[in-house]
Amino acid sequence: MPGNLQTDPVLNWDKCDTVLLDMDGTILDLSFDNYFWRELVPRCLARRHGHGHERARDELFALYAGKQGTLDWYCLDYWTEALELDLRALKAASSQRIRWLPGAREFLHALAGSGRRLVLVTNAHGETLQIKRGVAGLDRFFERCVSSHEFGHAKEHAEFWPQLHSHLDFDPAATLFVDDSLPVLAAAATFGIAHVVGVRRPDTRQPPAALDGHTTVHGIGELQAGLAAKD
Numbered sequence: 001m002p003g004n005l006q007t008d009p010v011l012n013w014d015k016c017d018t019v020l021l022d023m024d025g026t027i028l029d030l031s032f033d034n035y036f037w038r039e040l041v042p043r044c045l046a047r048r049h050g051h052g053h054e055r056a057r058d059e060l061f062a063l064y065a066g067k068q069g070t071l072d073w074y075c076l077d078y079w080t081e082a083l084e085l086d087l088r089a090l091k092a093a094s095s096q097r098i099r100w101l102p103g104a105r106e107f108l109h110a111l112a113g114s115g116r117r118l119v120l121v122t123n124a125h126g127e128t129l130q131i132k133r134g135v136a137g138l139d140r141f142f143e144r145c146v147s148s149h150e151f152g153h154a155k156e157h158a159e160f161w162p163q164l165h166s167h168l169d170f171d172p173a174a175t176l177f178v179d180d181s182l183p184v185l186a187a188a189a190t191f192g193i194a195h196v197v198g199v200r201r202p203d204t205r206q207p208p209a210a211l212d213g214h215t216t217v218h219g220i221g222e223l224q225a226g227l228a229a230k231d
């Protein structure tokens with residue numbers, strides 16, 4: 001963990017009055033999304049086309065790669081049409097697999113109790129957000145939940161951040177943003193969010209990732225150190 005001393009708080013909470021949090025891979029286990037898109041959808045396509053699982057997966061992953069970093073990549077409508085699969089029904093049917101990341105719910109309880117403004121900022125499609133919001137009970141913690149689909153640009157893109165800023169009206173110098181995606185962290189830092197933190201273990205079934213160039217934590221619960229009520 002270069003640069004971070006585990007015994008010291010990762011950030012100075014006195015300087016943060018607004019907290020913007022990503023959803024998938026930051027507070028909810030990305031294992032659900034990886035299962036859904038990388039296991040379940042290829043299996044459904046293999047069955048539909050009478051192909052082997054491997055062939056269906058390779059073809060699908062090539063389609064995913066062509067859309068990475070764009071809103072389409074996150075868009076249920078786009079993939080429902082492109083794959084001719086009822087992804088909404090599939091997602092609802094597998095929603096029992098949606099899980100909190102370790103320590104995330106406890107952190108949100110502490111954060112909500114500290115008097116800071118708390119907003120969820122996700123690239124997830126509005127309908128996916130609705131399902132997860134309900135399953136995890138996210139409305140208990142967040143003032144509001146924003147999907148980048150509302151703005152027409154994914155969080156990876158420079159155009160997203162000024163739009164979010166005028167929509168929410170926050171002070172970037174007193175804002176913490178946490179996400180598990182390197183391009184998203186970079187875009188937030190470039191916009192001027194003062195406290196940008198990366199999550200290195202977004203999927204509990206996968207080994208941790210490296211997020212070079214940013215302050216990082218293994219899991220979001222590590223940020224709870226030093227968190228006290230706001231003055």
Ligand SMILES: [Mg+2]
Nearest residue numbers: 022024025180
């Ligand atoms: Mg994420």
